[in-house]
Amino acid sequence: xxxxxxxxxxxxxxxxxxxxxxxxxxxxxxxxxxxxxxxxxxxxxxxxxxxxxxxxxxxxxxxxxxxxxxxxxxxxxxxxxxxxxxxxxxxxxxxxxxxxxxxxxxxxxxxx
Amino acid sequence: xxxxxxxxxxxxxxxxxxxxxxxxxxxxxxxxxxxxxxxxxxxxxxxxxxxxxxxxxxxxxxxxxxxxxxxxxxxxxxxxxxxxxxxxxxxxxxxxxxxxxxxxxxxxxxxxxxxx
Numbered sequence: 212x213x214x215x216x217x218x219x220x221x222x223x224x225x226x227x228x229x230x231x232x233x234x235x236x237x238x239x240x241x242x243x244x245x246x247x248x249x250x251x252x253x254x255x256x257x258x259x260x261x262x263x264x265x266x267x268x269x270x271x272x273x274x275x276x277x278x279x280x281x282x283x284x285x286x287x288x289x290x291x292x293x294x295x296x297x298x299x300x301x302x303x304x305x306x307x308x309x310x311x312x313x314x315x316x317x318x319x320x321x322x323x
Numbered sequence: 324x325x326x327x328x329x330x331x332x333x334x335x336x337x338x339x340x341x342x343x344x345x346x347x348x349x350x351x352x353x354x355x356x357x358x359x360x361x362x363x364x365x366x367x368x369x370x371x372x373x374x375x376x377x378x379x380x381x382x383x384x385x386x387x388x389x390x391x392x393x394x395x396x397x398x399x400x401x402x403x404x405x406x407x408x409x410x411x412x413x414x415x416x417x418x419x420x421x422x423x424x425x426x427x428x429x430x431x432x433x434x435x436x437x438x439x
Contacts, residue, residue, distance in 0.1 A: 260426070271424065271427070305370075
């Protein structure tokens with residue numbers, strides 16, 4: 212199984228500042244079709260997860276452009292510019308390259 | 324508006340069975356692969372089952388293989404998860420989710436508690 216490892220476990224950010232979350236996969240997520248099958252989700256307190264970024268760098272519908280995704284074949288970053296109160300929650304990376312589909316352990320974002 | 328509404332929440336004893344349902348609306352259900360994803364209390368996300376749009380293929384996580392069965396009825400826009408031989412470690416919030424770009428839409432989740 213592909214193991215997804217996130218860092219840090221938690222991050223505390225001043226509103227208006229930026230935050231970055233890292234995710235590493237145990238295997239390259241770059242498919243031969245050129246698509247990198249890494250995804251980012253946000254689970255707000257008491258809510259279901261929501262898709263933020265798909266295929267490493269594509270913004271999901273309705274997601275503010277303060278969110279961006281980047282990376283290589285095994286190392287990925289979610290960046291949140293100008294953090295707002297509504298960004299609080301747990302961020303998960305995940306992979307859809309290979310079954311079983313797997314998620315990272317999550318990174319909790321809090322406000323200072 | 325896309326909606327996925329799970330039902331079947333409950334408390335059951337170890338070794339028993341339970342069936343979850345997920346009713347979809349707001350999109351063409353029969354065009355999408357569907358999944359069950361669970362989250363144990365205070366834990367992360369665990370994908371457990373996928374069914375193709377036409378039920379032609381089904382995949383399971385090792386943790387539930389042989390005990391859980393995913394199915395769908397496209398005429399009723401409904402996804403199911405039949406769970407047998409339940410264990411305490413199956414205690415979790417269970418979400419249904421479609422898959423297109425990623426897990427695009429999620430239900431609100433239902434809580435399954437396995438305890439004596």
